[in-house]
Amino acid sequence: MCQNIMPDWWEMIDLKRTLIKVKKGQRFIEESNKISGVFFVQDGFVKVHKHWGEREMIVRFAKKGDIVGHRGISGGNSLSPISATAMKDSVLCFLELDFFRSLLKTNNTFAYELMMFYADELQWSEQKMGSLVHLSVKERFIVNLLYLINHLGLDKENVLKAELTKTDLAAYIGTTYETIYRVISEMENENILLFSGKQIQIVDLEKLKLGFV
Structure with a gap:
């Protein structure tokens, strides 16, 4: 995020962000709960997962620098489709959803890079689902x-x-x-x-x- 945000916003990000320390095994996003914002992994390792019938399905892994919680950004649904759990002691940077949306609206490069990230993730998800069949x-x-x-x-x-x-x-x-x-x-x-x-x-x-x- 910080690599693609205009310098004028850096001070505001410092004011708005919250650094959160989570222990190994601690869940910080709960599936079907109301979405409050997004997280960036500053240090550590995280799994993004959801229920798949009776079993757990790990959707992706997030390392340092990755975003978590973006799957819940939607204009029509305020509930998270995923859970997220620390796989080791981690440090997360949290931004409330309204402020994060303001960043997207005013920072074109950041919005573009996030769109490319969404596209890559969607392509990989479709490939992964197809592999289950073929x-x-x-x-x-x-x-x-x-x-x-x-x-x-x-x-x-x-x-x-x-x-x-x-x-x-x-x-x-x-x-x-x-x-x-x-x-x-x-x-x-x-x-x-x-x-x-x-x-x-x-x-x-x-x-x-x-x-x-």
Whole structure:
């Protein structure tokens, strides 16, 4: 946000924003509750999720610099379609909805960049939903893992820069824990990746990419 806001607004943002510290496991947006504003992750890691029948579906993950709560900005519905929970101790920057809308109306570059973000997210969401019908669980896992690598990055040891459990991955991909366990075991045997605790190390990135060709 700050990269695309006109300097004249910076002082007002400092006055209007609220920094909120949330603990690991703390939910700060509740599905179906009234929307009060949007959050930017200043530090930490967050999951955005919602109910999918009897199960939880993780919609996306948000890292430092990402926006959370934007899915609830609507002219016709004031209830949040998602929940958001900290996956580690995090610091959030909160802006009330009316002020956030004022920023959009008066900062064209910011509004444009947010529109591009919406477009990219919609495209990925449609691709992800299509994969539920057309791809096997292993193929869905590969597609989503490659997306997470691109979005979150790898460290010097080729470990994904986020700690995720097999339960998290199952909820993100749309399958069961038992199925994701089998898929990961198979890919470990193929020497493509290693899963240790909550860390995913990519042993052979090219081989991972070829798994979806």
